[in-house]
Amino acid sequence: MCVLVSCRNDEKDNPVRTVVINYHCATLGEGQQLLLGNSEYHNSLTQNDIDWRMKKTGATLDELKALAKASVREFSEAEKAAIAKGVDYVKQRLETMGVCSLPFPSEDIVFVKTTMAEEGYSAAYTHKTEIYVGEKLLKLAESNPSRFYQTIAHEMFHCLTRNSPSFRSRMYSLIGFTVTGTDYVFSPAIGKMIITNPDVEHIDNYATFTIDGVKRKCVLIVLYSKTWEEASAEEGKDASFFKFNQSVLVPVDALDTYYPVSKVPDFWDVVGRNTDYVFAPEECLADNFAFAVVYGIDGREYKTPQLIADIIALLKEYK
Incomplete structure (x- = not known):
């Protein structure tokens, strides 16, 4: 078809x-x-x-x-x-x-x-x-x-x-992320807790955030906040990793350390406030792309309308 x-x-x-x-x-x-x-x-x-x-x-x-x-x-x-x-x-x-x-x-x-x-x-x-x-x-x-x-x-x-890859890089740049083309290798302690997302094939990008008052290049990933054994002990078989997760930033120069995004003062200034789905830049942008295509700039209210405008402007280059 x-x-x-x-x-x-x-x-x-x-x-x-x-x-x-x-x-x-x-x-x-x-x-x-x-x-x-x-x-x-x-x-x-x-x-x-x-x-x-x-x-x-x-x-x-x-x-x-x-x-x-x-x-x-x-x-x-x-x-x-x-x-x-x-x-x-x-x-x-x-x-x-x-x-x-x-x-x-x-x-x-x-x-x-x-x-x-x-x-x-x-x-x-x-x-x-x-x-x-x-x-x-x-x-x-x-x-x-x-x-x-x-x-x-x-x-x-x-x-x-x-x-x-070119479209991906251009879209990622709209929220300040640079695609390096090389996947980051995290420490075993972090690696085993990463939620593997079928929509995110590569963790090869970073953006600059303020960590403890210092600008640092960081990777945005999502971790399980608890193992299945720990979560199911609390909520039984109904436990879902959509609840037991945390989005975190990992500095590219310290891949064994992470900071919850809630502790990063300029996190939402970087990624925008149109969606809470910030497991990865890919998911954040997929939501914003969908908003731009389905609703346009005037079809709904946005907390960060400039991001929608930027996406629409980029898309219109693909005439």
């Missing part, structure tokens, strides 16, 4: 330009094959990652893979129509903005339906050019369309940044 977006030029001499976005909804078998084929991601998971996803201490990667395979579902025809509507809406918004050449992948973006048990019951997530969606999100297509469109745009942002 493809979506054609036409960006018309006022000049009569210039032809109508179109951009083709290829996508399809995976069958059960294709979805299972794609999900289990992400071996690089699975092999990067820590014991904490596996325990939290399996909701038990000492779980194995094989158990998680089995859960992931069992979580994949077939799309109903109505759900396929919802995906088509969501993609079409995002593309229509881009057309209205005059954005015709964003670096979408040439191959199909593949939507896969799962229960989301394999990723802590998140609404959606991505691997490569694959967008995984849950039933809860699909139901929003009818009950809360704008939220549904926003999530589709958010996940498509991850496909864009993976496909184009």
Whole structure:
């Protein structure tokens, strides 16, 4: 399936330009094959990652893979129509903005339906050019369309940044982050507590923040605040890492030390205040990209409107 977006030029001499976005909804078998084929991601998971996803201490990667395979579902025809509507809406918004050449992948973006048990019951997530969606999100297509469109745009942002390092670097620079191209290696104590996020393939960027009165280059990451064993002792099987987490800054010259963002006075001045989803620059920007595309500058109130304006200006360079 493809979506054609036409960006018309006022000049009569210039032809109508179109951009083709290829996508399809995976069958059960294709979805299972794609999900289990992400071996690089699975092999990067820590014991904490596996325990939290399996909701038990000492779980194995094989158990998680089995859960992931069992979580994949077939799309109903109505759900396929919802995906088509969501993609079409995002593309229509881009057309209205005059954005015709964003670096979408040439191959199909593949939507896969799962229960989301394999990723802590998140609404959606991505691997490569694959967008995984849950039933809860699909139901929003009818009950809360704008939220549904926003999530589709958010996940498509991850496909864009993976496909184009240049686009990724330009977007990251809007909130002061520099992409180095080399992943940082943290101390074992920090590394084992990092929440591995399928949407964040590389932790290779930094921005400058004020730490104890001194400007320092820091990496933004998110950590588990407790192990599964500790959290489940408090809240039982309902414990979620979306509650037991903390966003922190790690100085690039001290990769064994971290500072909670709540202790950094200029943190929100750097990343903006439009979203609280600041697990990583990638997630912060995906939200802001989605806001810019779905709502524009005037479609909702923003605490940091300049960031939305900057994103729109950058997108319009992709005429």
